[in-house]
Amino acid sequence: MGFQCQQFYIKDDQCAMxxxxxxxxxxxxxxxxxxxxALDMGTGSGLLALMLAQRQPQLQVDAFDCDAAAVAQAASNVAASPWPGRVNVQQGWVETWHGVRNYxxxxxxxxxxxGHPASESVARQQARQGQATPQQWLQCIARNLHEQGLCYWILPYSQAEVWQRxxxxxxxxxxxxxxxxxxxxKPMKLVVQGWQxxxxxxxxxxxxxxxxxxGSYSSAYRQLTGEFYLAGTGSSLKAQ
Incomplete structure (x- = not known):
């Protein structure tokens, strides 16, 4: 199981999400x-880390996840990508992560x-619901973000207010x-926010x-994500 981007392939069968x-x-x-x-917090399969590496040729990316199986798979995906020397994957926890630099x-x-019903998979339920609180995620960001840095996240629209506080x-x-x-x-489902x-x-x-x-992907979505999708493969994914 996996997803083929234009410049790299992501296996995700060992990842909860x-x-x-x-x-x-x-x-x-x-x-x-x-x-x-750059820092990718809770990297999962390593997709975000590799997307950033593709978009910025000078970028060095650190990525961490608390799940050992996800870390192993992300490291494998990185090793098979065009940028194995620019992405570093480690096991780590939001509550305690502190990089060697500010990002x-x-x-x-x-x-x-x-608050969702329990998932069939314990790992998937844990990945979706998490152990760290929004406050702990924000404290981790605050510890690691450079004074001139930017932070971005994606959330359900309904949870944006909590994270914003x-x-x-x-x-x-x-x-x-x-x-x-x-x-x-349909009502707003997701929101991406940038912070500084x-x-x-x-x-x-x-x-x-x-x-x-x-039912096809909109022109705006295709334009935004176009440098990653292969032609003819843009119809198989769903929002989590």
């Missing part, structure tokens, strides 16, 4: 700019299904936001549909 549109949106949207060092860019697709509590300021509907008729230490005079806010009226 599979490749989904969530990570593809986040990895495509996050501003890599002139970043030299220009931090990304995370955190577990956010707290915790972000503001550690001193972060919202810089941009992409609100996402799966279809035009310095306040922004204007917060950039946009909206996007994942699917067009005919």
């Amino acid at each position: 599979k490749v989904s549109t969530d990570s593809l949106i986040l990895g495509s949207y996050a501003g890599v700019n002139e970043a030299r060092y 220009d860019l931090i990304v995370c697709n955190p577990p956010y299904f707290s 915790e972000a503001q509590a550690v001193g972060l300021c919202l810089s941009e936001q992409l609100a996402i509907r799966t279809t035009q008729r 230490w310095q306040p922004c005079a204007t917060v950039k806010k946009e909206e996007m549909l994942i699917h067009a009226t005919d």
Whole structure:
């Protein structure tokens, strides 16, 4: 099982959470700019880390996950990719992680299904619901984000307010936001937010549909994620 991107292949059969549109949106949207060092918190299969490496040729990426099987699979995916020397995968925990440097860019697709019914797989349930609280995720970000750095995450729209409070509590300021509907008729499902230490005079806010009226991926979604999908493979993924 896995997902073929244009420049790399992701195996995810050993990971509780599979490749989904969530990570593809986040990895495509996050501003890599002139970043030299990035951190992927809760990397899972390593998809986000490899997306960042593809987008910014000078970027060095550290990635961690608490699940040993996911770490092993992410490391295997990295080793098989074009950038094995630029992505470092380790086992680590949000509650205690502290990198050897502060990062220009931090990304995370955190577990956010707290309150959902128990999953069939204990590992999947743990990955979705997580052990660390939003406060602990934000404290980890605060410990590791450079004073000029940017942090991006993707969340259910319904949980954005909780995370926003915790972000503001550690001193972060919202810089941009992409609100996402799966279809035009459905309410907002997801939100990508970018955060930094310095306040922004204007917060950039946009909206996007994942699917067009005919069920295919929308032109906006295709444009955003286009450098990763192979032609003809853009119809098999779902939001988590």
